[in-house]
Amino acid sequence: MVRDAQKQGADIVLIQELFEGYYFCQAQREDYIQRAKSYKDHPTILRMQKLTKELGVVIPVSFFEEANNAHYNSIAIIDDDRSDIGIYRKSHIPEGPGYQKKFYFNSGDTGFKFPKAARAMALQSAKILFYPATIGSEPQDQDLDSRDHWKRVMQGHAGANLELFVASNRIGKEVIETEHGNSEITFYGNSFIAGPTGEIVAAADDKHEAVLVAQFDLDKIKSQRHCLGRGVFHDRRPELYKVFLTFDGTNAIV
Numbered sequence: 589m590v591r592d593a594q595k596q597g598a599d600i601v602l603i604q605e606l607f608e609g610y611y612f613c614q615a616q617r618e619d620y621i622q623r624a625k626s627y628k629d630h631p632t633i634l635r636m637q638k639l640t641k642e643l644g645v646v647i648p649v650s651f652f653e654e655a656n657n658a659h660y661n662s663i664a665i666i667d668d669d670r671s672d673i674g675i676y677r678k679s680h681i682p683e684g685p686g687y688q689k690k691f692y693f694n695s696g697d698t699g700f701k702f703p704k705a706a707r708a709m710a711l712q713s714a715k716i717l718f719y720p721a722t723i724g725s726e727p728q729d730q731d732l733d734s735r736d737h738w739k740r741v742m743q744g745h746a747g748a749n750l751e752l753f754v755a756s757n758r759i760g761k762e763v764i765e766t767e768h769g770n771s772e773i774t775f776y777g778n779s780f781i782a783g784p785t786g787e788i789v790a791a792a793d794d795k796h797e798a799v800l801v802a803q804f805d806l807d808k809i810k811s812q813r814h815c816l817g818r819g820v821f822h823d824r825r826p827e828l829y830k831v832f833l834t835f836d837g838t839n840a841i842v
Contacts, residue, residue, distance in 0.1 A: 724775035747786030
């Protein structure tokens, strides 16, 4: 699929979160921890470094990282000269039936979760945000469907910050044996690319593999931020937002 994307003109190719195999976080199993490898020795990283050089593309690579005694849900941005632009370690680790991530991952210290991450990155002039995902049904409640909310949240961040958003999610049903029997998740796909006003410019469905490609003029987006973004950036009052530094909305630090 990376090769297909490159043939269609892609310069940056986003693959899903933990794309190497089955989504092992459905179960708490010690043998799965052995899948973690250090960045320098990780077979997926080594393979993708060769691929970026061959194809001349940039690939954000999600991988299970081992760093001394810690384990992280990490992503490395690999440039087409095989160098890494940086590594991000997921900071807020979710936990719930079918998504046993705290069993495997330490909390990273290289960033933070939306919604404030989107604004923080925009303030630092980021124009594209990439979200590799593994999200689908909830084993404990088959009637709970987070798909539309998942999409709208990211579209809102795109529009609120005049940023491009690229989300890549897996599809299909996966069943894994757990300590309490089998766990089953149907991943709902719906990968998409959103433009700077939150509009969806390319989207996949929940059943078929797809390669989504879109082109944007980053200089035009910069101009849009100047013209449309006065209320988004120019009129900000950071001194009024200290409530965001609290858990309960009170006792803001002055």
